[in-house]
Amino acid sequence: MKPKYKRVILKISGEALAGESKFGLNEQMLSQVAKQIKEIHELGVQVAIVVGGGNFWRGRTSKSMDRATADYMGMLATVINAMALQDSFEAIGIPTRVQTAIEMKEIAEPYIRRRAISQLNNNEVVIFGAGTGNPFFSTDTTAALRAAEIEADIILLAKKVDAVYSEDPEQNPNATRYDTLTHKEVLEKGLGVMDSTAASLCMDNNIPIHVFGLAQEGNILKAILGEKIGTIIT
Numbered sequence: 001m002k003p004k005y006k007r008v009i010l011k012i013s014g015e016a017l018a019g020e021s022k023f024g025l026n027e028q029m030l031s032q033v034a035k036q037i038k039e040i041h042e043l044g045v046q047v048a049i050v051v052g053g054g055n056f057w058r059g060r061t062s063k064s065m066d067r068a069t070a071d072y073m074g075m076l077a078t079v080i081n082a083m084a085l086q087d088s089f090e091a092i093g094i095p096t097r098v099q100t101a102i103e104m105k106e107i108a109e110p111y112i113r114r115r116a117i118s119q120l121n122n123n124e125v126v127i128f129g130a131g132t133g134n135p136f137f138s139t140d141t142t143a144a145l146r147a148a149e150i151e152a153d154i155i156l157l158a159k160k161v162d163a164v165y166s167e168d169p170e171q172n173p174n175a176t177r178y179d180t181l182t183h184k185e186v187l188e189k190g191l192g193v194m195d196s197t198a199a200s201l202c203m204d205n206n207i208p209i210h211v212f213g214l215a216q217e218g219n220i221l222k223a224i225l226g227e228k229i230g231t232i233i234t
Contacts, residue, residue, distance in 0.1 A: 004226035005153040007046040007120060010037075011143040012158050014055035014081055016214040023055060025084050029214075034088040036220040037125060041094055045224055046120040048150060049127045050143040051085060053077025071135035075102060078139060082129035083107065095124045101133030101142075113149050120150065140198035148205045155202065155209045156223050157194065162213035164193045164231035181233045183209075193233070202233075209233040 012033065019026030041047060056077035059070030082098045089096040097119050098108040108129060109115070116126050131142045147155050161169060166176040166189070178191075183203035187196055193211055194202075202209055212219050212230030222229050 001043060001225060003040065003043045003045050003224045005045060005224060007150065007152050008040075008048070008154055008156055008224070009143050009147040009150070009152045010047060010049045010156045010158060010220065011140065012049060012051045012081075012085075012214065013160065014052040014077065016158060016160050017051070017081055017084070018055035019215075025055065025081070030084055030088040032217060033085065033214070033220075034092050034094065036218070037089060038092055038094055039218075039221045040224045041123070041125060043224070044123075046123070047125045048116065048120060048146060048152065049082075049085065049125065050139055050146055051078055051081040051127065051129065052139040053081060056080060068135035071131075071137075072102075075130040075133070078131060079104065079108065079129040082127045085127055089125055096127060097124050098127045098129055100130040101128070102130040104130075116146075117150055138195050138198065140194035141201065144194075144198040144201035144205075144207065147207050148201065152207070155207060156220065157209055157211040158214035158220065159211060160213070160215070162216065162230060164191055164211050164233070166191070168192070178231050179228070181231060183233060186233055193231075 017025055017029050019029040053074045057074050059074045062070045086096045086098050099111040100108045101111045103110045119126050128146050131139050143155050164178045169175045183199055186199045210223050210232050212223055
């Protein structure tokens with residue numbers, strides 16, 4: 001098996017880690033992600049991960065709270081997920097580092113671009129926690145920013161849904177499913193695959209995005225091998 005990509009950013013939504021319960025962490029889901037990462041790690045693919053925090057906290061749903069405060073709370077939620085992923089990875093022998101955009105040196109390393117690249121070259125999986133470290137930016141934007149910084153070949157967007165649709169397929173079963181899109185179409189159609197800041201950043205830096213479902217076992221490997229699953233955005 002020959003991987004199509006050498007270095008990737010895998011963006012995992014917090015909701016995907018919650019599994020069916022939709023809140024907190026599902027140990028079976030963590031274990032499943034770890035096994036899939038091990039498969040691609042053993043092929044020599046350099047893997048960096050950006051994880052969301054929506055399984056614990058969604059700041060934008062809070063109407064009464066100051067937006068910056070809500071966003072900082074969301075960043076802390078991503079660090080919980082990053083540590084849980086690190087634990088799952090190391091339990092099956094994958095060397096893993098967590099780097100956070102907000103310094104918390106007792107539990108993780110601060111984000112340093114050159115160090116992250118060095119660790120990836122050393123075959124360590126690097127998990128980026130705490131978003132960009134700034135309020136008003138999503139973890140999708142973090143994935144786009146880190147992909148540009150570490151010169152990743154692609155962003156793998158592992159979500160609860162299996163592709164990009166014109167509307168939420170859970171709300172509308174007749175929603176149109178897209179196999180391919182351009183960054184411009186994502187912006188023009190207002191598709192909810194990622195926010196406009198992230199999509200613009202990917203477009204400006206020519207970073208392709210592959211959207212697929214995390215729940216289906218083997219999907220991360222299929223994406224790495226370039227198989228036609230989900231939606232490709234170029």
